[in-house]
Amino acid sequence: MTLHFELTGANAAAGVASSATASPRSGRLVLDRSLNCEASAPASTLAPAAIALETPTFLKYTRHGLQPHLVREVAAELSDMPACTRVQLEDFLEDDGSACGQHDAGLHNFVFLDRSEVLLLDTLDPTVTRRVGKSTNSFLAIDSEGGTKRLTPEVFAQLVDRLKPDIIIPPADYIEEPLPSLTQGKRISKSVTRSAKWLDESIAKSVYPSAVFAAVMGSHSPELRDISAKKLLARNDVAGYVFNDVSLALPFESKLQLAQHSLAQLDASKPRYMVGASAPDAALRAILGGIDLVDSSYPYAVTEQGFASTYVFGGEGAAGGIADASAAGAAAGAGRLDLWQESMFNDFGPLVEGCSCFTCRSHHRAYIHHLLMTKEMLSTVLLQIHNMHWYKGFFADIRSSLARATLAEDAQRFLERYGSSSEAFGELETLATQENSPTTKIQRKRHAEPL
Amino acid sequence: MTTSDEFDNLTTPLETSTSPALKFDVLAKCSTTKARASKMHLPHYTAHTPMFMPVGTMGSIKGITTKQLENLDCHVILGNTYHLGSRPGPELLEAAGGLHEFMSWNRGLLTDSGGFQMVSLLRLANITEEGVEFENPHDGKKMMLTPEMSIGLQNAIGADIMMQLDDVVSSLTTGDRVEEAMWRSVRWLDRSIKANKRPTEQNLFPIVQGGLDARLRTLSAHELIKRDSPGYAIGGLSGGEAKDSFWRMVSLSTDILPDNKPRYCMGVGYAEDLVVCSALGVDMYDCVFPTRTARFGNALVRTGSLALKQGRFKNDLGPIDPDCSCPTCKNYSRAYLHTTVTKDTTGCHLITIHNIAYQMRLMRDIRQAIVDDRFPEFIREFMSIRFGKTVPKWIISALQSVDVDLTAVDEKTGYSATPISDDFQKVPNM
Numbered sequence: 027m028t029l030h031f032e033l034t035g036a037n038a039a040a041g042v043a044s045s046a047t048a049s050p051r052s053g054r055l056v057l058d059r060s061l062n063c064e065a066s067a068p069a070s071t072l073a074p075a076a077i078a079l080e081t082p083t084f085l086k087y088t089r090h091g092l093q094p095h096l097v098r099e100v101a102a103e104l105s106d107m108p109a110c111t112r113v114q115l116e117d118f119l120e121d122d123g124s125a126c127g128q129h130d131a132g133l134h135n136f137v138f139l140d141r142s143e144v145l146l147l148d149t150l151d152p153t154v155t156r157r158v159g160k161s162t163n164s165f166l167a168i169d170s171e172g173g174t175k176r177l178t179p180e181v182f183a184q185l186v187d188r189l190k191p192d193i194i195i196p197p198a199d200y201i202e203e204p205l206p207s208l209t210q211g212k213r214i215s216k217s218v219t220r221s222a223k224w225l226d227e228s229i230a231k232s233v234y235p236s237a238v239f240a241a242v243m244g245s246h247s248p249e250l251r252d253i254s255a256k257k258l259l260a261r262n263d264v265a266g267y268v269f270n271d272v273s274l275a276l277p278f279e280s281k282l283q284l285a286q287h288s289l290a291q292l293d294a295s296k297p298r299y300m301v302g303a304s305a306p307d308a309a310l311r312a313i314l315g316g317i318d319l320v321d322s323s324y325p326y327a328v329t330e331q332g333f334a335s336t337y338v339f340g341g342e343g344a345a346g347g348i349a350d351a352s353a354a355g356a357a358a359g360a361g362r363l364d365l366w367q368e369s370m371f372n373d374f375g376p377l378v379e380g381c382s383c384f385t386c387r388s389h390h391r392a393y394i395h396h397l398l399m400t401k402e403m404l405s406t407v408l409l410q411i412h413n414m415h416w417y418k419g420f421f422a423d424i425r426s427s428l429a430r431a432t433l434a435e436d437a438q439r440f441l442e443r444y445g446s447s448s449e450a451f452g453e454l455e456t457l458a459t460q461e462n463s464p465t466t467k468i469q470r471k472r473h474a475e476p477l
Numbered sequence: 478m479t480t481s482d483e484f485d486n487l488t489t490p491l492e493t494s495t496s497p498a499l500k501f502d503v504l505a506k507c508s509t510t511k512a513r514a515s516k517m518h519l520p521h522y523t524a525h526t527p528m529f530m531p532v533g534t535m536g537s538i539k540g541i542t543t544k545q546l547e548n549l550d551c552h553v554i555l556g557n558t559y560h561l562g563s564r565p566g567p568e569l570l571e572a573a574g575g576l577h578e579f580m581s582w583n584r585g586l587l588t589d590s591g592g593f594q595m596v597s598l599l600r601l602a603n604i605t606e607e608g609v610e611f612e613n614p615h616d617g618k619k620m621m622l623t624p625e626m627s628i629g630l631q632n633a634i635g636a637d638i639m640m641q642l643d644d645v646v647s648s649l650t651t652g653d654r655v656e657e658a659m660w661r662s663v664r665w666l667d668r669s670i671k672a673n674k675r676p677t678e679q680n681l682f683p684i685v686q687g688g689l690d691a692r693l694r695t696l697s698a699h700e701l702i703k704r705d706s707p708g709y710a711i712g713g714l715s716g717g718e719a720k721d722s723f724w725r726m727v728s729l730s731t732d733i734l735p736d737n738k739p740r741y742c743m744g745v746g747y748a749e750d751l752v753v754c755s756a757l758g759v760d761m762y763d764c765v766f767p768t769r770t771a772r773f774g775n776a777l778v779r780t781g782s783l784a785l786k787q788g789r790f791k792n793d794l795g796p797i798d799p800d801c802s803c804p805t806c807k808n809y810s811r812a813y814l815h816t817t818v819t820k821d822t823t824g825c826h827l828i829t830i831h832n833i834a835y836q837m838r839l840m841r842d843i844r845q846a847i848v849d850d851r852f853p854e855f856i857r858e859f860m861s862i863r864f865g866k867t868v869p870k871w872i873i874s875a876l877q878s879v880d881v882d883l884t885a886v887d888e889k890t891g892y893s894a895t896p897i898s899d900d901f902q903k904v905p906n907m
Contacts (some may be wrong), residue, residue: 089817089821089823090813090816090817090820090823090824091813092817092821092823094821094822094823095540095822095823095826096823097804097805097823097826097827097830098804098808099548099804100545117816118816120791126812126813126816127791127792127793127794127812127815128792129792129794129810129812129813136810136812137813138808138809138813371565371569372569372572374572374573388544388581389581392565392569392573392579393536393579393580396535396536396564396579397535397536397537399564399565400536400560400564402535402536402537402539402540403537403539403540403822403825403826404537404538404539404540404541404542406540406822407540407542407822407826408542463822465822
């Protein structure tokens with residue numbers, strides 16, 4: 027199995043004067059499983075020769091391996107989605123270190139994911155900002171409903187061999203930082219060393235040739251980040267880099283700067299996945315700064331608020347529809363439509379006029395408003411379809427803009443358009459403190475206290 | 478999932494009735510029991526009976542899209558007038574063009590009268606000749622639901638079948654109150670019929686009452702027949718009464734109700750109840766049970782149900798039911814479902830889909846067995862899998878009344894059952 031990344035087209039947006047490593051680039055990520063040790067599998071399960079993903083793009087965020095609220099045949103209503111899915115191990119990890127029972131036909135099979143999808147296995151849910159749990163040199167402590175679960179590199183390696191994911195992000199020593207604390211230097215230093223050790227062990231102890239995306243550690247310390255980056259650069263078994271500072275309580279701009287600081291010392295030819303950069307403004311800024319991959323946790327956060335996405339990236343031939351002018355001014359300004367509003371009660375228009383998604387073709391605002399008010403689960407199903415469709419259109423627009431070398435201006439216009447609303451794109455922050463899904467009593471684990 | 482095609486070779490009805498908004502054709506009759514298989518032509522859809530109707534209380538079935546419901550072969554679903562009458566209310570539903578348009582469902586809809594919810598959900602429900610008096614839960618004001626108002630709400634909803642507002646008493650009530658309620662329900666039926674503004678588009682079903690009193694039930698059924706309604710419901714049961722009384726009241730009702738019209742037994746949904754009542758001549762059922770139990774992680778199977786949350790399913794790599802062809806059983810293992818039931822909405826959806834598919838498949842099998850005139854054989858097969866050697870006595874008695882004797886040894890399979898006094902048996906006794 028090989029994972030190959032190549033840069034394509036114009037790699038610098040016009041007018042952005044920065045080093046090649048920290049500027050936006052078009053790319054193509056190609057997974058080839060034809061050299062797999064699974065070549066003896068029956069013909070119907072053999073992967074196509076190669077799966078190609080055009081970047082910048084997003085990994086589909088899942089919960090227990092399925093997109094939130096969308097069972098397979100409903101998710102099939104979404105067309106032209108990037109063929110890459112991320113799964114977090116913590117969804118399946120049991121107290122005894124097992125996961126997915128004794129199933130041994132691979133994770134694709136267990137969660138019924140088509141083999142034409144690239145499957146990335148991460149450890150933690152990116153929508154949860156609180157890690158909590160005292161990790162040691164031997165294990166990452168994961169807080170969950172049933173108590174703290176321990177993940178050692180060895181267990182991770184065993185699971186990789188059984189689950190056979192295409193890409194893995196081995197466990198790293200993510201630490202909890204509710205507010206930046208400059209006295210944490212020692213702890214950060216320890217996390218850099220630990221993570222490097224765990225990376226070594228995870229790779230050494232597993233046989234299955236998953237591609238490795240390694241986490242760049244160091245928290246808010248540039249010096250410690252340099253040490254982490256240097257270690258990664260010295261390796262020849264890392265296929266990509268991950269920036270995951272979700273639990274670091276700094277503004278996004280600061281986190282992006284820290285990532286860019288690290289990027290300057292890393293191999294520019296490898297793909298970069300930034301966790302926590304899912305919101306449209308964050309994703310745009312991250313992409314401008316050289317990030318290739320984010321995930322789709324943002325649309326889920328929008329759904330959980332009972333909102334429908336309306337943000338428009340625009341530019342020539344924009345795929346998204348135009349936000350309905352009759353929506354309340356504030357809503358249009360925040361890039362989403364609030365379906366809880368009383369004005370939705372007898373509004374028989376679609377969520378967004380001209381949107382071609384299943385929800386907008388089949389239902390109207392009044393019905394979705396009714397479903398929310400009566401706490402019916404269909405509300406979040408229908409909203410999630412629209413919000414994912416919208417997000418896909420947004421990324422298609424970004425790639426077009428990049429291809430035309432107008433990303434900097436188009437992004438500037440976008441950020442200005444929504445910059446005046448303090449609420450715009452804040453749904454992930456709200457989600458982190460939300461206790462329940464709007465329509466069920468299913469409790470959200472590890473929700474943070476509102477600041 | 479395929480659309481029912483049981484009747485492809487049967488075109489001549491054995492019994493038929495034509496009402497302004499409903500045509501009912503009995504196309505096959507069981508030569509042993511009182512079961513029949515029929516087509517019910519409704520304004521929005523032609524349903525096949527016996528049929529189970531899932532309950533979509535507020536205008537949706539727990540996270541399932543109407544497209545999925547079609548793929549699962551649902552013909553008619555239920556909406557609750559009480560809930561829909563409060564939210565979104567009749568004016569909005571009218572503005573939307575009725576509930577079909579509002580929720581984008583093209584097949585059959587049935588609404589209850591709102592009375593049952595009112596009596597069971599609301600603290601202060603006082604029943605007078607005028608109607609049901611209750612306290613509005615939102616502002617505490619005294620309100621009244623009359624037969625005319627109930628029909629008004631149901632006319633706005635626009636379902637193919639509406640239910641009369643009846644004076645519902647608990648099946649455990651005895652004494653004069655039961656008779657009073659029965660006669661009042663007849664008077665409320667007449668008021669409902671008069672109030673129906675859409676008799677050529679919507680059917681109004683009366684409801685046979687009378688509690689567990691054979692005399693009252695008989696009187697009720699005979700009174701209702703005089704109104705020459707398109708179909709009839711059997712109500713006031715499924716409320717915790719002894720099953721032996723339950724089946725006798727059902728059977729008594731179907732003996733009196735005309736053969737050429739559909740019979741609807743309200744609130745019945747357990748598999749064994751569906752099989753038995755079909756043998757007693759019932760055509761339509763509704764129940765929240767399959768969709769409600771799905772949300773607790775319980776998947777329905779021929780032997781009862783599987784509580785997928787339990788630890789014993791952690792390593793169970795088979796589907797819920799290897800014979801089921803629903804999307805959940807085709808693609809997911811019990812082990813996978815174990816990880817997600819009650820934790821993610823998708824886990825809930827996956828079980829809901831299966832449970833609806835299970836009910837639909839059961840009804841299809843019942844219809845096919847009647848068409849093939851092998852319903853008694855089907856009943857025995859079903860009971861042997863569901864219960865094994867011991868079967869609740871009430872089921873044995875009910876089936877004996879229609880010439881199916883589970884206690885007699887089956888020549889072909891050797892199966893026979895002994896009665897137990899409990900009304901329920903959770904797992905088969907093999």
